[in-house]
Amino acid sequence: MAEAVPEEELTIPRAAMNKMIKEIVPSVRVANEARELILNCCSEFIHLLASEANEICTQQQKKTINAEHILGALDRLGFNDYRTDAEAVLKDCKAVAAKRRRQSTRLENLGIPEEELLRQQQELFAKAREEQAAAEQQQWLQLQAEAQMSLQQQQHGDALLNSEDGEYS
Numbered sequence: 001m002a003e004a005v006p007e008e009e010l011t012i013p014r015a016a017m018n019k020m021i022k023e024i025v026p027s028v029r030v031a032n033e034a035r036e037l038i039l040n041c042c043s044e045f046i047h048l049l050a051s052e053a054n055e056i057c058t059q060q061q062k063k064t065i066n067a068e069h070i071l072g073a074l075d076r077l078g079f080n081d082y083r084t085d086a087e088a089v090l091k092d093c094k095a096v097a098a099k100r101r102r103q104s105t106r107l108e109n110l111g112i113p114e115e116e117l118l119r120q121q122q123e124l125f126a127k128a129r130e131e132q133a134a135a136e137q138q139q140w141l142q143l144q145a146e147a148q149m150s151l152q153q154q155q156h157g158d159a160l161l162n163s164e165d166g167e168y169s
Helices: 014-024 033-057 067-077 079-103 114-167
Strands: none
Touching: 014 033, 033 067, 067 079
16 A cells, blocks of 8 residues: 655745844844744745635635735734735835836837837848958958068069079079
């Protein structure tokens, strides 16, 4: 008979919990046993809150738990004192999300259609390629001129040697 595998318990990551404890009480040393207790209490609170929010969501015949369901769960569970703080956090989260959306649509707010921006970019690339080709052509012509001068100097030097050899004969 196969043994039942215990379901993995979902908890807050220990590193995150340790960081939070350190931020809240930086001058206090917290024992490992106390850290474990805090972790378990937080996990239990989240499970209770999520279950209650799910129940509210189901009663309203909704399929997605939203912020209002969480706030309602806080009220039902007797945590009314936390509602104001939770609403403030929600407001901050919405502001951050809106800011991210605005930043991601920055191109749209330039007033220049995306097609025009693409056309301008392609023109710049074409101009850069032309400039690169012109620079390479100029370099090639310079090398050719130097090679031609070198060849002429060599031929001139050979001619001088030949003419000097001819004088002494």
